[in-house]
Amino acid sequence: MLTKILSRGGPAAGYLVIRYLKAVTLLAAIPISLILGWLIPGATAGLVRLANSERYRAARYLGVPQAEPLPPTLPRQAGDIATLFRDNSFKRSLRCLLMPVVMIPELVIAVFAIMGVPASVLAMALWKLDPGNFTLMGVGVDSWFEAITNGLAQIVVSLLVLGWVAPAVARGHARAVLSLLAPSAEQLETARLAQRVEELTKSRAGAVDSHGAELRRIERDLHDGTQAQLVSLAMRIGVAKQLMAEDPEKAAKLLDDARDGAEQAMTELRGVLRTMYPPILADRGLAGAVSALAARCPLPVDLRIGELGDVPAAVEAAAYFVVAESLTNITKHSAAGHVDVQLERRGSELYLAVTDDGIGGARISEQSDLLGRGSGLHGMLHRVHAIDGHMELQSPIGGPTTVEVILPCG
Template identity: 70%
Template sequence: MLTKIITRGWRASSYLLIRFVYGTATIVAAPFALLLGWAIPGVTVGLVRFANAEHTAANRYLELAEQPQLPAAAQRKAFDVSALARDPSFRRSLWLLPLSLLTFIGLFVAVFSLLAVPSALLGMVLWKLDPGQFTLAGLAVHTWGDAFTLGPLQMLTGVAFLTWIAPAAATAYASAIKKALAPSPAELETAQLAQRVEELTRSRAGAVDSHGAELRRIERDLHDGTQAQLVSLAMRIGVAKQLMADNPEKAAELLDDARDGAEQAMTELRGVLRTMYPPILQDRGLSGAVSALSARSPIPVDLRVGELGNVPAAVEAAAYFVVAESLTNVSKHSAAGHVDLLLERRGPELYLAISDNGIGGARIGDQPDLLGRGSGLRGMMHRVEAIDGHLELTSPIGGPTTVEVILPCGS
């Protein structure tokens, strides 16, 4: 029982003492923050962060689950007072100033709770050294009767503070901080919408870049491959036409070459079209297409495919290319001996996970790493984000590497 009282009182008193230190710093820094905050955006950013830190500390003391915090301070230019005044996070953070004044009361409660009993014991023993100069329970001690009357009274009061007053004061202050600095539902919704817009803007920008790169690749493939074949084909037919009357055998030979060139051009054209939307998806569906990719992989693949239901074409294509790119990366860079591939429907979402037991260390970046990894993963992420999906890569050094993809399929 005594241990529980001391632990509870010590925790409350420690919280009040730390809040006093931070509260004093807030009161001292507040005038400078108000004077400089309108001119230096970083000051208000720091104020909001400090308010969130105090809010987190209050929730931790109250032993509550993690609560929503104030959104980050609004982006603004220096001297933009209008944007500063409209920032709800900044306005709510200003509650720290009046609340900091309460920490002086908390200081008295914490100090008395912790020192009442020790100081009473010392006063009861040492008052004789200077009678009338030692006080117990706020009264001067002149006799042993005063010492043995006021000393126990101060100790009982100190125990009461440690048991009830300090925890109550700490709880009241933490609750006030929590209520004052917690964002309103409207502010949370606005912040979430702003974050969502930022994410969509970033994902759409990445999708546009990826789409542009894809178009340039298709154009390059058509220009360097199919177009060259067709030009050569036209030239051979033209020469054959000129030789038809004088040298029919040579003309026939050129026409045979032109036929071979036409077949090669068709093959290359089908290859380009296959990178846009693989025909196998149309013929065998996503399950069959992924099975074909797994069968062609030089590394053994343990494939598990659940019930997929009706999957939109864009989602099928994204999932197919993620599997294709992942298996290619595994075979080229991972030094893995086995791959686990899971594809299943989870409610309105398609879930895809590709894991290998290779060397790990893969990272998503605009530029490939020393092993040539990175840019392909970035392209996969752009393709997934373009249809509002989510890709997560886990690849510690030494492995294993896991790519998890969630793609929305509608209701």
């Protein structure tokens, strides 16, 4: 029973004492805040941070999921009162000023809960040193009878306060904090939309960069490969045309070379086109294309493909390239012995996970490291974000490495 009382009352009393200390600090800061707060944007932002801190502590004490924080204060210049009083987060955080109102009653309860029993025992043992000046239950002690009866009564009352009153007050305080300092539905929606706009801005910038890099790569491949082959082909045909009458045998050999060059140019052109939208996706669908990738991988691949339904072409291409790049990275860098690929439809989203048992340590970076790792993952991330998807990499040192991708299909 005593253990239960201590486990209930100890955290409650500690919570109330810390609230008292914060309230005292806040009370001391109020005069300066009233004078300078409108001039110093950081002071009002600090009040919002205090409100969020109180909500976090209240949720943690109650054992409930972490509450939604108040959005940050609106950016403003010093002395900009108009923006200050349009700031809903600041106006909601002003309710923190109610803390000093309840700090004294809550402190009394917390101190009595903590010190009631020790004070009773000391008074019962030491009243003889100064009769009448040691009090128990508010009454001066002049005899052993009063010391024992009043002392036991005070111990019982202290345990009741510790086990039931202090927890009830602490829970009431925490619930009031969660309720009074909660952001409004409008604030949450505005904050959500602002975050969404920021995410879309970043993903759009990444998509533009990725698209530009892809165009440059295609142009480079066409210029250095296919175009060079076609120029060489045209030159050989021209020379063969000139030699046709004088040296038919040499002209025929040049035409044979030109035919080989044409075949090579077609092969390189198909390779470039395959990087834009793999033909195998149109021929065999996403499941068949991923199965082909797994079959070509030099490592054993455990492939699990669920029901995919109708998947948009852009999502199919993104998922295909994620699997292709992941298997390439694993083969080159991971020293893995086995790969697991999972692909399935989850509602309106396509879920993809590629896991290997390699050495781990993979990181997403714009530039490759000394071992040539990182940039491929960065390209995958851009490709996923470009269609509003989500990618997460887990790769602790020593492995395993898992790439999880969620792509919207709606």
